[in-house]
Amino acid sequence: xxxxxxxxxxxxxxxxxxxxxxxxxxxxxxxxxxxxxxxxxxxxxxxxxxxxxxxxxxxxxxxxxxxxxxxxxxxxxxxxxxxxxxxxxxxxxxxxxxxxxxxxxxxxxxxxxxxxxxxxxxxxxxxxxxxxxxxxxxxxxxxxxxxxxxxxxxxxxxxxxxxxxxxxxxxxxxxxxxxxxxxxxxxxxxxxxxxxxxxxxxxxxxxxxxxxxxxxxxxxxxxxxxxxxxxxxxxxxxxxxxxxxxxxxxxxxxxxxxxxxxxxxxxxxxxxxxxxxxxxxxxxxxxxxxxxxxxxxxxxxxxxxxxxxxxxxxxxxxxxxxxxxxxxxxxxxxxxxxxxxxxxxxxxxxxxxxxxxxxxxxxxxxxxxxxxxxxxxxxxxxxxxxxxxxxxxxxxxxxxxxxxxxxxxxxxxxxxxxxxxxxxxxxxxxxxxxxxxxxxxxxxxxxxxxxxxxxxxxxxxxxxxxxxxxxxxxxxxxxxxxxxxxxxxxxxxxxxxxxxxxxxxxxxxxxxxxxxxxxxxxxxxxxxxxxx
Amino acid sequence: xxxxxxxxxxxxxxxxxxxxxxxxxxxxxxxxxxxxxxxxxxxxxxxxxxxxxxxxxxxxxxxxxxxxxxxxxxxxxxxxxxxxxxxxxxxxxxxxxxxxxxxxxxxxxxxxxxxxxxxxxxxxxxxxxxxxxxxxxxxxxxxxxxxxxxxxxxxxxxxxxxxxxxxxxxxxxxxxxxxxxxxxxxxxxxxxxxxxxxxxxxxxxxxxxxxxxxxxxxxxxxxxxxxxxxxxxxxx
Numbered sequence: 001x002x003x004x005x006x007x008x009x010x011x012x013x014x015x016x017x018x019x020x021x022x023x024x025x026x027x028x029x030x031x032x033x034x035x036x037x038x039x040x041x042x043x044x045x046x047x048x049x050x051x052x053x054x055x056x057x058x059x060x061x062x063x064x065x066x067x068x069x070x071x072x073x074x075x076x077x078x079x080x081x082x083x084x085x086x087x088x089x090x091x092x093x094x095x096x097x098x099x100x101x102x103x104x105x106x107x108x109x110x111x112x113x114x115x116x117x118x119x120x121x122x123x124x125x126x127x128x129x130x131x132x133x134x135x136x137x138x139x140x141x142x143x144x145x146x147x148x149x150x151x152x153x154x155x156x157x158x159x160x161x162x163x164x165x166x167x168x169x170x171x172x173x174x175x176x177x178x179x180x181x182x183x184x185x186x187x188x189x190x191x192x193x194x195x196x197x198x199x200x201x202x203x204x205x206x207x208x209x210x211x212x213x214x215x216x217x218x219x220x221x222x223x224x225x226x227x228x229x230x231x232x233x234x235x236x237x238x239x240x241x242x243x244x245x246x247x248x249x250x251x252x253x254x255x256x257x258x259x260x261x262x263x264x265x266x267x268x269x270x271x272x273x274x275x276x277x278x279x280x281x282x283x284x285x286x287x288x289x290x291x292x293x294x295x296x297x298x299x300x301x302x303x304x305x306x307x308x309x310x311x312x313x314x315x316x317x318x319x320x321x322x323x324x325x326x327x328x329x330x331x332x333x334x335x336x337x338x339x340x341x342x343x344x345x346x347x348x349x350x351x352x353x354x355x356x357x358x359x360x361x362x363x364x365x366x367x368x369x370x371x372x373x374x375x376x377x378x379x380x381x382x383x384x385x386x387x388x389x390x391x392x393x394x395x396x397x398x399x400x401x402x403x404x405x406x407x408x409x410x411x412x413x414x415x416x417x418x419x420x421x422x423x424x425x426x427x428x429x430x431x432x433x434x435x436x437x438x439x440x441x442x443x444x445x446x447x448x449x450x451x452x453x454x455x456x457x458x459x460x461x462x463x464x465x466x467x468x469x470x471x472x473x474x475x476x477x478x479x480x481x482x483x484x485x486x487x488x489x490x491x492x493x494x495x496x497x498x499x500x501x502x503x504x505x506x507x508x509x510x511x512x513x514x515x516x517x518x519x520x521x522x523x524x525x526x527x528x529x530x531x532x
Numbered sequence: 533x534x535x536x537x538x539x540x541x542x543x544x545x546x547x548x549x550x551x552x553x554x555x556x557x558x559x560x561x562x563x564x565x566x567x568x569x570x571x572x573x574x575x576x577x578x579x580x581x582x583x584x585x586x587x588x589x590x591x592x593x594x595x596x597x598x599x600x601x602x603x604x605x606x607x608x609x610x611x612x613x614x615x616x617x618x619x620x621x622x623x624x625x626x627x628x629x630x631x632x633x634x635x636x637x638x639x640x641x642x643x644x645x646x647x648x649x650x651x652x653x654x655x656x657x658x659x660x661x662x663x664x665x666x667x668x669x670x671x672x673x674x675x676x677x678x679x680x681x682x683x684x685x686x687x688x689x690x691x692x693x694x695x696x697x698x699x700x701x702x703x704x705x706x707x708x709x710x711x712x713x714x715x716x717x718x719x720x721x722x723x724x725x726x727x728x729x730x731x732x733x734x735x736x737x738x739x740x741x742x743x744x745x746x747x748x749x750x751x752x753x754x755x756x757x758x759x760x761x762x763x764x765x766x767x768x
Contacts, residue, residue, distance in 0.1 A: 300633070528582075
């Protein structure tokens, strides 16, 4: 068993180490410096191995800290009551969450990439693999929980001896539930796959019970000010230790692991294939088959008009939903202010100081990413294989046309929001400086222009898609993530609308000019299908 | 006209896929490019088509007077094994767009239907979305574009491998009829196909191109010579 565990552990570490080296090598500069022989370099391998071990240790504790701190200890603060003690509430929540965790996530047949390699490809004995890895999982569970059951338990005045035993009760519950699941599978043919349409299949029952228990964990103390008596919750939890020991016998002796594991591996592969296909299928399904769609234009304008008309559903339907949603919010705010005059002041205050939130809102409303995605999958992926399409003149001509189109799509919600904000500002009491109206009106439009230019520019300059329509450019990923975080950080700021709006408009204009210059200078070289 | 590859090299990390390739292709000939899996055939095509940047070397055309000019992407046609066509357009719209864009460079443009007839695409299929075309029909569309554009160099990366026998035969006829005035390089794994269609056989061995001389050999002896040359590669 120990040998199997060691082999699996080495396999996982090798896999993670190689993934780490691959990730480091995919960084633009390092790729040229670090060669393939890095995979065989002992020094770097050892370093990566140590990093993997540190990560293993980190996740052992961090996951349990989040669980115990966030789900058990933190709710004690708002749920405090005179009707029960803190320790009673602590044990109440822990008991119910432990049962929910055991039922929904026993982790016995945990098929991941290591399982796929070990059992699926390297033909490791499935029973030894499963049992050895389950032992390791339970070991990490107990070690990871122990510090936090001690810290949070003692703070909640749970006796020390009970705090020390709590990790073992959690492990016992997992083992018992896993054994129970194997027995149900053997005796009643139950599976954890409810796609057969059997409403009594295990997953439905399990998740209904889990939802009830989860509700009982928090809603009983919140609504009824009730928590299970300490002896009851402690008694049930402690009873899970012998129950777990009993269940362990079943787990060790069960013989159907190979079949079960291979079934799950196949399902994982199917899912993986489906996920890869789904993006392409969604984009391709968005093409309208309406034969009445035509165009009287010529050249690239002809191509663009047909593209826009045939992708109306993909490109404009969401924008229409956004427009309706934004109009509803604006009308609701107006009704609110007219009916309840005291709401005018906070709305006015928000418009005058809370405009940075708009950046985050506009980030979510902009359609730049889906526009470029549709462009690549349904058009450029094919057209970039034809020489005439890669001519600098053609690339720049089409860039101009597409910029106009994406600006139209994004400007519609921007204009509505801008007009709506100016109207709300007027109804909520107005402002001393009439320029504020102009700033509030123009800012959303400028931000929508920024996102239009931004996404189209990084698409043309980085062309992040491979021939297989997958995004593989680390720089593109970094820029899109950075865009999100910048918008998120801006949302946290409270800035005077006039100053923020003016800065924002100036930034957007400058960015658009710089971005267009960059595209004109470099896109002819960068806008290619990447076959490396 | 000749197409010359001069000192072309490309490596991925430390692996030299193309090593200092020097080769001259002659006008009006179909060259069968043979090589084992991973020999670098697609890499060579991607470099010639500028989809991949070579590490060193150049490619150029020389005309009958001996004047050289670098190969421009507009002069190269590339047909991939998996045909790629813009799926939101109909066959006719795709052709119309192509003819519009290239109006200045097409000497004798014909109406789209003439081109469809040329590759045997039925009238009822011409106004269907390319999304709904079969693999063979998409392949024919790629070929039409290359017939219209009349590139000086036509690169074909295993274009007949997954076609049914009728379409494959039609495509072979088409390639034979179109070979005048251009250089066609045809990459394939199928030796029979190469021997049937191509005028010359070129092997991509150890990252360099080597012609296989037919001399006075009969077809069986020629076939054995090619296989022996490819085997040598495996033992190298």
